[in-house]
Amino acid sequence: DSSPEAAATLVHAWLAAGDGKNARLALASALAARSGEPERVRVQACLADARLSYYSGDRARGCRSLVHALRLAEREQLRLPFVLEQGWIGPVLRRDPELASIHRRLFPSAPRHDQPQGGSGLPPEATVLVVEPPTERELEVLRHVSGMLNTAEIASEMCISINTVKAHLKSSYRKLAASHRGEAVRRARQLNLI
Structure with missing residues (x-):
């Protein structure tokens, strides 16, 4: 299947396997998703691009992709893609509380300026990697x-x-x-x- 939805799922599989090169290749078709594709597919593609960009050190592109994903998700109040990616999004939002504040409806537990910043309360081994979200x-x-x-x-x-x-x-x-x-x-x- 060469659909953008399949490409977005493949990107997450490559990311889970730690293969950024193949994830970036699969991402090209996922990012090409037209406006006819479901919002969640476009959001997943933007989040994958943001994650790859942050990991490769391109913070500017990562921020642009994350902001684009947030704007797409805001329309439909899509929260699940961000919950599934909280492992890397959490630290990004802690470094940019203004971004978290603007889109706080998508992040009910995002850190605010007046709250102490702490961990998730979970031991590292309790982190769960989900490649495909439950329906x-x-x-x-x-x-x-x-x-x-x-x-x-x-x-x-x-x-x-x-x-x-x-x-x-x-x-x-x-x-x-x-x-x-x-x-x-x-x-x-x-x-x-x-």
């Missing part, structure tokens, strides 16, 4: 799981089959690198997804 339905299932509902109760609440609930859970485990329900819920909470 809304998968997140809804995880919210129900966090409310201590069993599979049959979740299926009844959501008016779906038990097998569909299991499929959503299995997909969530893969996307959040979890092996069971409790771990998936914990990681989704760490990422502020639920």
Whole structure:
């Protein structure tokens, strides 16, 4: 698939693998996304460009791409791409509190001038890398799981089959690198997804 959406996903996979060169090559087609592409795809492409630029030392380009992603996301209030990229966006926003302040609706927990700046409260090994974000339905299932509902109760609440609930859970485990329900819920909470 050569769609911009597939390219954006491929960029994140290369970034997760630590291969900036191939990520930059895949990024070219993702950045070419026209206005007909979903906003989230364009936001992901801009965020990937910003991340690559910051890592390569080109702070000016990184800032431009990040600002472009923020402006695109502001229209639809897209928060998930920024939550998934919080590992590198957090330090950038701490260095530029004005940028965080302008787009504070996308960053409800972004540091303000009057707040002490601290870490996320998570040990480094608790950082979760998510290449593909969970869908809304998968997140809804995880919210129900966090409310201590069993599979049959979740299926009844959501008016779906038990097998569909299991499929959503299995997909969530893969996307959040979890092996069971409790771990998936914990990681989704760490990422502020639920």
